[in-house]
Amino acid sequence: MTELADQIRLQRHLAATAARRQGVALAALATSPLPVRPTVTPKARYLRMAEEYSLTADEHLINGCHVHVGVESADEGVAVLDRIRPWLPPLLALSANSPFWQGTDSGYASYRRQVVGRWPSSGPTELFGTAAAYRAAIAAMLDSGAILDEGMVYFDARLSCRYPTIEIRIADVCLLIDDAVLVATLVAALVETAARAWRAGEAASPVRTSQLKLATWRAARSGLRHELVHPVTGHPAPAETVVRALLDHTTPVLADTGDLVPVEGLLLGVLKRGNGAEQQWEIHQRTGDLSQVVAHAVARTLES
Numbered sequence: 001m002t003e004l005a006d007q008i009r010l011q012r013h014l015a016a017t018a019a020r021r022q023g024v025a026l027a028a029l030a031t032s033p034l035p036v037r038p039t040v041t042p043k044a045r046y047l048r049m050a051e052e053y054s055l056t057a058d059e060h061l062i063n064g065c066h067v068h069v070g071v072e073s074a075d076e077g078v079a080v081l082d083r084i085r086p087w088l089p090p091l092l093a094l095s096a097n098s099p100f101w102q103g104t105d106s107g108y109a110s111y112r113r114q115v116v117g118r119w120p121s122s123g124p125t126e127l128f129g130t131a132a133a134y135r136a137a138i139a140a141m142l143d144s145g146a147i148l149d150e151g152m153v154y155f156d157a158r159l160s161c162r163y164p165t166i167e168i169r170i171a172d173v174c175l176l177i178d179d180a181v182l183v184a185t186l187v188a189a190l191v192e193t194a195a196r197a198w199r200a201g202e203a204a205s206p207v208r209t210s211q212l213k214l215a216t217w218r219a220a221r222s223g224l225r226h227e228l229v230h231p232v233t234g235h236p237a238p239a240e241t242v243v244r245a246l247l248d249h250t251t252p253v254l255a256d257t258g259d260l261v262p263v264e265g266l267l268l269g270v271l272k273r274g275n276g277a278e279q280q281w282e283i284h285q286r287t288g289d290l291s292q293v294v295a296h297a298v299a300r301t302l303e304s
Helices: 002-021 044-053 074-095 111-116 131-144 177-199 209-222 239-257 260-273 276-287 290-301
Strands: 064-070 157-159 165-172 227-229 236-238
Touching: 002 177, 064 177, 074 131, 074 157, 074 165, 074 177, 074 209, 074 227, 074 239, 111 165, 111 209, 165 177, 177 239, 177 260, 209 227, 227 239, 236 239, 239 260, 276 290
Parallel strands: none
Antiparallel strands: 064 165, 157 165, 227 236
């Protein structure tokens, strides 16, 4: 965790230095609080996406926290994907950092999630069972013509098409370095917990994809402010109860890696001060000025 924090801090400082050379500043936000007009990267693939998906592509100025975790095989990767499904919404609630959209309070802790949801391939997945079934599902999506290539498979978690990893994509980019480290460490522990369950012959939870969509929507709407959908019971529960259930679920792995105590500390910090969305809301409520929200984010981006 210390090494990861150092790497994130270094990369943020490098990016901030490059930004200053261009007369701008770096802010780790999942959406822009201020009104913006995004531009399209002038590459053939992105230009084609802009043409095909119109306003959905035109407005796609969002930042997520994608965590890659190595797996030994595609079979193990799919087994993990099947078993982490109910536990992804709490990660979104923890990381939520996008309450404002085009100068307006969206009312969502993660409005980025709503923007991602416009894409035809986004969201939680069904149970696949095997790597072959996963590949068949991807092939069917490509055959439909609704997506252009495998890079447009915007599942909340997927097998990477570039690396021997699974890629968990549900989280907002985190305002604080500590929160990014917390999310990444919980993701790694969640993946290992699922891999151990698979190796032990434990079946994946049969929770329906429709239920997962509801849990994800609730996490995006509420963040840590109100109730979330409990990953085990499927019923509403206080956000802290749900987040602590995620910690309990991954405790054996965190204890084995020596990360349990620091993760508990970082988690307590988020629950005490709030996620990025809570901090943005607090600054805006106090000042009534979205530019102050941005200034606060610029200052906090490099802090830990």
